[in-house]
Amino acid sequence: MNLLPYEYDASQIKGKAKQVIFPQSIGQVKSIVATSPKITIRGGGTGLSGGAVPNGDIVLDTSKLKKIGKLDQQRKTVEVEAGVILDDLEAFLEDYNLEFPVNPSSHTICTIGGMIATDAVGSRAIKYGATSKWARWIEVVDSKGNIGRKGATEMSDYTNMEGITGVIVKACLNLIPKQKRTASLIPVKDLDELLELTQKLKSHESISMVEMLDEFTSKGLGLEEKYHLIAEFEDNTGKMKDEKYTELLNLRDKVGPLLSREGYLMIEDPKLHHNKLKDFLTWLKIKKIPCFGHISVGIIHPRFKPNEEKLISEMMKVVKKLGGQVSGEHGIGILKKKFVDPQDKNIIINVKKRTDPENKFNSGKII
Amino acid sequence: MKEKPTKQEKIQANNLIEEVTEILGPCVKCGMCKSNCPVFKTIREESISPRGHSISLLNKKLEESLFDCTLCKSCERNCPLGIKICDSITKAREALSLKKKNTKQNEEMLKNLEETGNPFGNNPPKGEELFCC
Ligand SMILES: Cc1cc2nc3c(=O)[nH]c(=O)nc-3n(C[C@H](O)[C@H](O)[C@H](O)COP(=O)(O)OP(=O)(O)OC[C@H]3O[C@@H](n4cnc5c(N)ncnc54)[C@H](O)[C@@H]3O)c2cc1C
Ligand code: SF4
Ligand code: SF4
Numbered sequence: 001m002n003l004l005p006y007e008y009d010a011s012q013i014k015g016k017a018k019q020v021i022f023p024q025s026i027g028q029v030k031s032i033v034a035t036s037p038k039i040t041i042r043g044g045g046t047g048l049s050g051g052a053v054p055n056g057d058i059v060l061d062t063s064k065l066k067k068i069g070k071l072d073q074q075r076k077t078v079e080v081e082a083g084v085i086l087d088d089l090e091a092f093l094e095d096y097n098l099e100f101p102v103n104p105s106s107h108t109i110c111t112i113g114g115m116i117a118t119d120a121v122g123s124r125a126i127k128y129g130a131t132s133k134w135a136r137w138i139e140v141v142d143s144k145g146n147i148g149r150k151g152a153t154e155m156s157d158y159t160n161m162e163g164i165t166g167v168i169v170k171a172c173l174n175l176i177p178k179q180k181r182t183a184s185l186i187p188v189k190d191l192d193e194l195l196e197l198t199q200k201l202k203s204h205e206s207i208s209m210v211e212m213l214d215e216f217t218s219k220g221l222g223l224e225e226k227y228h229l230i231a232e233f234e235d236n237t238g239k240m241k242d243e244k245y246t247e248l249l250n251l252r253d254k255v256g257p258l259l260s261r262e263g264y265l266m267i268e269d270p271k272l273h274h275n276k277l278k279d280f281l282t283w284l285k286i287k288k289i290p291c292f293g294h295i296s297v298g299i300i301h302p303r304f305k306p307n308e309e310k311l312i313s314e315m316m317k318v319v320k321k322l323g324g325q326v327s328g329e330h331g332i333g334i335l336k337k338k339f340v341d342p343q344d345k346n347i348i349i350n351v352k353k354r355t356d357p358e359n360k361f362n363s364g365k366i367i
Numbered sequence: 368m369k370e371k372p373t374k375q376e377k378i379q380a381n382n383l384i385e386e387v388t389e390i391l392g393p394c395v396k397c398g399m400c401k402s403n404c405p406v407f408k409t410i411r412e413e414s415i416s417p418r419g420h421s422i423s424l425l426n427k428k429l430e431e432s433l434f435d436c437t438l439c440k441s442c443e444r445n446c447p448l449g450i451k452i453c454d455s456i457t458k459a460r461e462a463l464s465l466k467k468k469n470t471k472q473n474e475e476m477l478k479n480l481e482e483t484g485n486p487f488g489n490n491p492p493k494g495e496e497l498f499c500c
Contacts, residue, residue, distance in 0.1 A: 001414075002414050002419075002423055002428060002430050002432065004414075004419075004422050004423050004426055004428055005413040005414045005416070005418065005419035005422045005423060006413060006414075008396050008422055009396070010395075010396055010397050010398055012395070012396060022411070022412065044398065044401075045398060045413060045418075046397070046398050061412075061413070063411040063412065063413070064411045066411065083411070087402070106397075106398070106399075108399065108401075108402035108403075108445070109398050109399065109401050109402055253399075253447075254399075254447035256397065256447075257395055257397045257399060257447035257448060258447050258448070260395035260397070260448075261393055261395070261447075261448045265395060
């Protein structure tokens with residue numbers, strides 16, 4: 001079998017796979033886990049930190065766990081298996097005039113399991129927050145191959161843990177009525193105006209997204225070489241409607257890969273408080289580091305070339321000095337291990353020891 | 368005994384492989400091309416997805432699974448970098464063919480064409496047995 005495609009995710013890191021297994025049912029996950037010594041869990045492989053890159057172990061690929069189960073239209077909930085792709089779920093829900101509101105730019109290919117494991121955020125964070133907020137319960141297969149249902153209180157042992165504590169096999173998700181959205185693309189003259197307008201837009205009653213593009217990114221997209229904001233509204237406020245709206249959002253989804261083409265292969269995702277954004281964005285501008293991001297919640301995506309490791313470390317120091325988080329949404333995986341705060345690391349190690357004492361899942365990740 | 372490629376064919380195949388890696392060189396492995404790939408959507412295995420083909424080909428690994436692609440070009444429409452994935456797959460198949468690593472089905476089809484002028488040979492299947500996407 002050709003294992004190469006399973007030795008990468010979207011992070012550019014290459015690992016080594018011993019074997020790849022595609023369980024087609026939750027029962028199969030249980031027996032694979034019970035009989036395998038070391039496992040790397042893989043969803044859509046869109047992770048940007050190397051979380052799904054194997055370390056010489058067996059890859060458990062959830063892609064075939066694709067059943068969309070019970071839909072409760074009254075309570076607005078749906079039960080899905082972990083390998084369901086977000087856009088496939090949205091297409092299913094459309095017939096019922098419902099939607100799952102969290103929207104990472106990888107929505108066409110990422111899986112629900114991967115979103116829960118990384119607690120994916122995405123562009124509508126200002127209104128809908130992260131994925132975990134929308135999970136009613138999840139079902140997890142532990143290192144012995146036993147399955148358990150985790151409600152709100154126990155879920156934090158698995159959400160945002162990037163698969164180091166167990167395999168998420170199923171989830172019950174909360175939904176909202178399908179929204180009709182419009183958007184505006186707003187050029188701004190400088191950083192002050194960018195931040196001022198962001199604050200104003202955040203308090204607009206129908207706002208669902210405020211994204212920023214810096215001058216370099218704007219130019220790369222064929223726009224004027226200025227900072228731009230993309231504001232999305234859940235009513236008719238935005239200037240771009242229907243096809244124009246879809247075109248704008250599709251363009252937004254392509255920003256990351258487009259910057260990669262320019263050689264900026266590394267993407268970071270620090271999160272800062274709004275009142276620290278001016279200092280941070282000014283620092284990036286001085287250092288000529290291109291960026292874009294979910295500015296409404298302070299998540300910025302600075303981009304780097306592969307030989308700029310030193311500059312990344314320098315940036316992380318700036319982020320910490322400004323009281324920010326080193327990763328706002330992409331997770332730690334392999335790439336950001338060295339930036340984890342020692343105190344946070346101890347907390348994660350304790351959860352890992354409690355949930356996966358044999359270190360079966362995703363060894364070498366986060367800690 | 369299986370036919371062996373000539374020296375000329377080997378050179379041609381290697382040149383094609385070089386062209387393939389050049390086409391796919393800018394691939395950043397984002398996976399966006401998987402979005403509407405009918406083969407991936409049905410089989411759900413990365414190795415037969417456009418990103419899977421790209422990764423394998425960039426590592427100069429030419430697999431029989433290249434023949435699983437329908438050449439529909441949906442991946443090219445979704446690639447933010449405009450990479451001509453389909454072209455690279457066609458060239459890689461040509462290289463496999465030059466290296467005499469055709470699939471059994473292709474060999475049979477070529478033989479049928481040579482002998483009868485019909486890819487299905489003397490006993491073509493009935494209309495209802497043929498299917499198309
Ligand atoms: C173009 C592009 C745009 C992106 N935009 C965003 C964005 O806007 N916001 C955002 O938050 N992220 C974004 N990402 C990152 C990525 O898409 C998300 O982290 C996504 O949630 C990962 O889902 P996946 O199914 O691909 O998981 P994978 O990459 O396969 O895995 C990610 C991690 O989760 C673990 N995992 C996967 N499935 C399971 C499971 N069933 N049980 C336990 N652990 C599991 C893996 O082991 C790994 O550690 C983007 C990525 C790309 C390539
Ligand atoms: S979309 Fe393009 S860049 Fe991304 S993995 Fe596919 S071929 Fe590579
Ligand atoms: S051309 Fe091949 S790889 Fe690309 S989308 Fe169509 S079937 Fe998939």
